[in-house]
Amino acid sequence: MKLKKFVPLILICCIFSGCWDKVEIDRKTFISILGVDAGEQIDKKPKEVKSDEPYTGMNVKKLHITLGAPDISKLGPDKGGTAEDIYIDTDAYSMEDAISKASAKSSRTIKFSHIKLLVLSNELLYHQDALKEIVDYLQRQPSLDRMMMVTIGKGKTEDYIKYKPKMEKNVESYITGLVENDTGNAVVPVTLNEFLVSLNENGNAVLPAMEIDKDKKELKISGVGIIKDYRLKGYLSPTQTANLQMLKGKLRGGKKAIYKDGHPIDVSFNSTGTKVRVKDVDGKLVFNVYVNLEGELKEYHINGNLDSKDELNLIEKDFNKSLKEECEQLIKVTQNEFQVDPVELKEYVRKYHPAIWSQKKNNWPETYKNSVVNVDVTTKIRRIGVSK
Secondary structure (H helix, E strand, O other), X not given: OHHHHHHHHHHHHHHHOXXXXXXXXXXXXXXXXXXXXXXXXXXXXXXXXXXXXXXXXXXXXXXXXXXXXXXXXXXXXXXXXXXXXXXXXXXXXXHHHHHHHHHHHOOOEEEOOOOOEEEEEOOHHHOHHHHHHHHHHHHHOOOOOOOOEEEEEOOOHHHHHOOOOOOOOOHHHHHHHHHHOHHHHOOOOOEHHHHHHHHHHHXXXXXXXXXXXXXXXXXXXXXXXXXXXXXXXXXXXXXXXXXXXXXXXOOOOEEEEEEEOOEEEEEEEEEEEEEEEEEEEOOEEEEEEEEEEEEEEEEOOOOOOOOOHHHHHHHHHHHHHHHHHHHHHHHXXXXXXXXXXXXXXXXXXXXXXXXXXXXXXXXXXXXXXHOEEEEEEEEEEEEOOOOO
16 A cells, blocks of 8 residues: 555656756767768788787778768758758777767767768778778667668869759758669669678679769769679660669669661660579570560650551560560670679579579679570550550
8 A cells, every 4th residue: 555655646747747867959960971082091001910909090081971060050841851961070090980980070069860871982882892891880880760862973173063953952861762763864772781792792782973074063972883892894875774673673764765767766664574484405594584674655656556466566576575685785794794793683593593502602693694685575565655
C-alpha cells in the first residue's frame, strides 16, 4: 500500500524531467553534403616509423574535405523548408582528422544524421590506398546515413558543393533530384550502403558521375564511373548507362532514335523485364539476355504511315536491331576494357546455377572476359500518340 503512494510521484518525475544532455538546435550544424578531394600531398610518403613510435605526419595534406550544411538561421515559417548552405573545408591526413579539424572551426556541434550526399572527386579515386582508408572510415561510422547518395565529381568537389542551382536553394537537393529522377537522365542511383557492399564483395563498384560545364555554368549527370580494385577504371557514356540499366531490367524511362526515310524516329520506352539464360559450352559460358521493352512513338514525319501495322512492325524491328548492337558493344567494353561485370551476370550464375558457379567461382574474372553474351531485344510500341 505504501508503494502505491509513491507511484504518482515517480510518474511525475519521469514525465516532467528534462533531457540531461540536451543541446539546443541552434547550437548544432546538420551536415547535408560531404565532398572528398585528393589533397596536394596525397602522394607524399611519410618516413618509416614503428607502430610504437609517435606518428609525425599530422600535418600532411593527404585529403581535402568540404562540408556543407543548411544555414538554419535562414529557416522560418515564411522562408520555406530549405535554406542556402554554409561551408567548412579543411586539409587532413585522414577522414577522422578532417572531421576533428572541421569541428574545431565550427562554433556549433557537427551532426551527420541528416547527410544526403557524398561526392568523391575523380582524382581521389585514382589513389587506391586513399580510397580504401576512406571506405574503412565510412564503414565504421554509425552516425552516417547509409541511404545517402554517392556520386563522382569530375574536378574539385568543392566546386559542386558551392554550386548555386537555379531550381533549388541548396545543391544537395538538386543533385539527389537529378540522380533519383532517372526517367530522362538514365543514371544509376547508388546509396552508401550499396557502394560499401559492392566494394567489400570484390573491390568493384559503379557510381553516377557529374561534371560542370564551365561555359554554360551547368551541372549535369554524365554517365557512370567504373571502379575496379578500388581504383577508377573509366566511364560509361549516358547512352551506355541507359543500355546498362536496360540489361539489368531497371530502366524506368529512356529515349532512342533511329533514322528512316530521311527522318528521325523518336521513341520513349521503359523496361518491362529482363531474363537471363546460361549454358556451359566446351568450358565457355554462353549467356542469352532477353530484354523486353514497351515504348511510345513520340515523333516521326507527318507523311509517315503509322496506321499500318506492318509499318509499325518494321520500326520495331529496326529498334530491336539497333538496341541489340548497342547492348552487345557495351558488354564487350565491360569484358575487355574494364574487365568488370556491371550487368551482374555473376550474381545470376551464383543464385540460379550453383553447379556452374562451383566450377567457375575461383576464376570468375577470366571466365566473364571469355564468355559469350548474346542480347535479344523485343520492343512493343503500344502508343503512337493522338491520331489524326
